[in-house]
Amino acid sequence: MNLSARMIVVLTVVGLISGSLLAVVGMLTKDRIAFNKQQEIEAAILEVVPGTEISKEVFTEKNFTIYSGKNRDGNLIGYAVYTSGTGFQDIISLMFGTDPNVTKINSLSILEQKETPGLGAKITDKELFLRFWDNKDAGSAISLRKPAVRSQDELAPNEVNTITGATISSDKVLSIVNQSLEKLKQLKKAGKLISEENDAE
């Protein structure tokens, strides 16, 4: 066999074997990866809409999904919004929960982030950041308290705390939540959150 033919044959065969091996690995791990993702989302829904027994996707578009949370009796107890947006370094994926009428935010949970370790990454810290998001008034847009304060009582009902040294990350989280909150309110007003109609079943 001359050289060019051998080169073509070797590369083709290597490519084919590698491709088929990866196809098998992909098939074997696909379900498991999807399952992990699903579990992560379910755990987050439970965290931001406590008491959820049944959750259902009621609205979805690119990087924006709304889940309805219902208790055991099938009554709507809140919505969980799963969304993402740009952070200081990379995409931040988060989920926040509201009551059924979207008048208050229950709490916030960060699912994925690649902010600066030790600074921006504190957005996942309960003590420093997330607890200041509990039970916020969602009647108007949420705003950021700068400079940071120490206790929840010093904040206005629609105000959240900044992380000292990571103002940009705090601000990015805030704008992601505010945008999605606005969207959620509009969808709610327009009656696009179809879960109510499915209650009969």
Add this chain to the structure above:
Amino acid sequence: MPSKSVGAEYIKGLWEENPVFRQLLGMCPTLAVTNAVINGIAMGLATSFVLILSSLVVSALKKLIPSQVRIASYIVIIATFVTIADRFMAAFFPPISKSLGPYIPLIVVNCIILGRQEAFSSKNSVGRSLIDALGMSTGFILALLVLSSIREILGMGTFLGHQVMGAWFKPWIIMILPAGAFITLGILLAVALVIESKTKTRKN
């Protein structure tokens, strides 16, 4: 080269030809993921998996692959194992997979791996390549372990997530930032050079 004993072939990866401290290869993952010990270990293991299997396959196929397309073939072989490692971690160790992020797929272009295929596996038997890959992997894991231990202890006051420093200790945030990686690596390289030059003068 065949004159080297099996033990020496393995040991050389630990110090004499340590990929990080002596050859200065694979600096990108070394600097990027050593902010916590668990990340360093996971990265070391994933790289070892790829290095060992690629070395085995490349040394087994060395007669079949024409030298003009060897790099392309090596990269396809390496990329296959990297993707397997990546999917496997995403499926079974989701938290680690998440914290390592894009650095797992980037093992494809880690020069330790391609470097060993070029410098060793493509010229030696399957057995010797395996020993060489094991030695290099151990050297790489050790280097990452040292680096990440220093950075995690000084940067967060923890080791593998457990608090090891007392309450008096104020974490040096800089150690878990990129600058800390460069500073730590620089100091370790200097130490390695000093030790190397000391042992050399003693031999002479």
